[in-house]
Amino acid sequence: MNDSIIQLSGLTKRYGALTAVDNLNLSIAKGEIFGLLGPNGAGKTTSILMMLGLTEPNHGTAYVCGHNATRNPLAVKKKVGYLPDSVGFYDNMTALENLSFIARLNGLSETDAQTRSVDMLQTVGLAHVAHKKTATYSRGMKQRLGLADVLIKQPDVIILDEPTLGIDPSGVNEFLLLIKQLSREQGLTVLLSSHHLQQVQRVCDRVGIFVGGKLLVEGNIQTLAKDLLNKEGYTTTVMLQSADDLVLQAVTADLEQLPGFQTMSVKGSVLEIQTTADLTPDIVRTLVTHRADIIGVQRKEYSLDDIYEKYFQENKNTLHTNEKFNGFFQRSFFKKHRDRI
Amino acid sequence: MKNLTVSFKGLFSRNTETGSDPLTVLINKEVAAHIRSWRFIVLILLVLLTFVASTYVSSANLRNVINNAQDPDQAFLYLKLLTNTDNSVPAFHVFLNFLAPLLGIALGFDAINSERNGGTLTRLMAQPIYRDNLLIAKFLGPLIIVGTLLSALILFLIGGGLIATGVRMEPQEFLRIFGFVILSVIYIGFWLSLSILLSIRFKQAATSALTAIGIWLFFTVFFPIVINLLVHAVLPNPNYLSEAQLIKYNEVILNLLRLSPGQLYTDATTTLLTPSVRSLGPVSMEQMIGAIPSPLGVRDSLLIVWPQLSALIAATVVCFAISYYIFMRKEIRS
DSSP: OOSEEEEEEEEEEEETTEEEEEEEEEEEETTOEEEEEOOTTSSHHHHHHHHTTSSOOSEEEEEETTEETTTOHHHHHHHEEEEOTTOOOOTTSBHHHHHHHHHHHTTOOHHHHHHHHHHHHHHTTOGGGTTSBGGGOOHHHHHHHHHHHHHTTOOSEEEEESTTTTOOHHHHHHHHHHHHHHHHHHTOEEEEEESOHHHHHHHOSEEEEEETTEEEEEEOHHHHHHHHHHHHOEEEEEEESSOOHHHHHHHHHHHHHSTTEEEEEEETTEEEEEESSOOHHHHHHHHHHTTOOEEEEEEOOOOHHHHHHHHHHHTHHHHHHHOHHHHHHHHHHHHHHHHHO | OOOTTOOOTTTSOOOOTTOOOHHHHHHHHHHHHHHHSHHHHHHHHHHHHHHHHHHHHHHHHHHHHHTOTTOTTTTOHHHHHHHOOOSSSOOHHHHHHHHHHHHHHHHHTTTTHHHHHTTHHHHHHTSSOOHHHHHHHHHHHHHHHHHHHHHHHHHHHHHHHHHHHOOOOOHHHHHHHHHHHHHHHHHHHHHHHHHHHHHHHOSSHHHHHHHHHHHHHIIIIIHHHHHHHHHHHHSOOGGGSOHHHHHHHHHHHHHHHTTSHHHHHHHHHHHHHOTTOOOSSOOOHHHHTTOOOOOOOHHHHHHHHHHHHHHHHHHHHHHHHHHHHHHHHOOOOO
């Protein structure tokens, strides 16, 4: 892709025996909102730090806005705004002072920094508390101030590390909408890391699922869901008013004729039918011809949760062996074991 | 989030002519943060208190000292004002020997780790500034404050002396006194860079403060004791030594003591503020014969303290270089 603004290739970071990020390849297009999803300790933050040149990768390169982040971090930092997961401000300074300090670090003159800070505070809705010390700010306010802080340098890319952590649900909504709106208005590229799926689902154009240092899948949510459906098959649940054994036997015989039918399980008056293709209409038709009293039909939809769960489960085993402290237990355990043998 | 639709990009054209230099911005912020802090007020009070106490004692005692014809330094009124004491309270430069490490440690022990614990370090490092700019600002900010504070105090002393006595100030007195101020700032700089190093090394501000105070205590209290014990254990009984050997061993002991930065500072300030000090080691009878007990010139005094001065600067630079090395390679995580 020529217009990709973030281009990671073969990015690897090891801490001793632990591989935090393993051969990460990712490209993010300009103007996109990309969600980096993964459980805690998956290597999301480490990847972000490498994109900003705050950590050196063992292998691979990270190009952001056309600059190598490891060799030329300053050029990258001019274009990229980064909101860390636990953002902090100087408690003894007011919000306005905090902002204009950052603006001046980005090369603005004092008056420019001042006017732009006031404007930014208005944008994120903190104008009424601009002259309060940030020590008095709530978590949600700090997060908004953090966003202002990121935007004040007029970046091309903003990277938000767990931006919704510790904000109440309505605050999260507002915050994500603000991000989305700003991104659309100014053509900002947004990279968002999170372990909250529903939240990310709402705003992201594309997501990548990141577990145990590896990017398992990437794509938009519909594609991911479809992939998973193809892999997992379709599940149709039919609720009947009453389950008549005779009727059920006839139905089963007919259903087994359908191409793509896999299994059917009966729990009381609920039928669960697994198929490889989408057979829900055929199933209903079959049941109707057999005069079964249908009171409900449900085709299982895959949400991001299922997608996430699925990929997370698959990698749980590899993740476990990766964990630092496990090595110790295994070593001592195996040693004893070996001694006995 | 009321004004969601406010578009800010392009509202202000990027101002390239009058952009501010990141280092200046950082230093300004450091200085402002220190001056507003309670810690600094306490330190200023402490310094003021010792200054007032020692100056009061020395000015009360000034008449006796100036009229003492035996003293080769009697003509230097302002140096006397700074150094003389009736032994009830130590002179200001002796006080400063204790206070300087305290100042340095107090202004630097949480330089980096408080930023990291507060989550501001990542935010700072995500800005387009060089990492060393932060370290340099952390070092220069407090030094500017301390330098200003000491200069102000000394100028106050000189002014007060001028008004009270009306005695003209010798140019060399002025040079010596300002040499003393610069020396003190360098000495504080050593402790500052040491504590910045510790603040990078230790995540908890309390640990780094304790370690710094531990190092300071070691050098002021235990180091002479250790040297003393070592000397008694290793060196032969002085009663059986010839004079030449005795002098040689004395020199060794002194040099060992000079491993402590406090000793270097004491040596240097004494020489600078007492023009008649000709040597920091023992002087033999042969050397004494023919020597006129008269004050040295500024240049000669500076020559005597030059090794001490360079050692202090070297120690500061070494600490700073280590901090630099650790910090530049460090992964910044919150």
